[in-house]
Amino acid sequence: MSDLIPQRYEEWRHCITHTCGIPLTERYIRERIKALNDSRDHMTAGFVQLYGEGHRRQTLAWFERALEELN
Numbered sequence: 001m002s003d004l005i006p007q008r009y010e011e012w013r014h015c016i017t018h019t020c021g022i023p024l025t026e027r028y029i030r031e032r033i034k035a036l037n038d039s040r041d042h043m044t045a046g047f048v049q050l051y052g053e054g055h056r057r058q059t060l061a062w063f064e065r066a067l068e069e070l071n
Helices: 009-019 026-036 042-051 053-070
Strands: none
Touching: 009 053, 026 042, 026 053, 042 053
16 A cells, blocks of 8 residues: 555646646645644545554645745
8 A cells, every 4th residue: 555655746736736736726725734734634534544653744744845845
């Protein structure tokens, strides 16, 4: 399963924008950052259960980098 989980920012970005077809808009990025910072969010809790706390932190950092790239 680890082959399917992005390990680098470029892989993650490609997965989000090309494979999933989700544009990384400022609004979307900010929503995801907010959710990933909220341990009470049910999607975040499920994400951590599936992928672990370390991957949540990494994904949060990737969203923060994507936001910086927009600015």
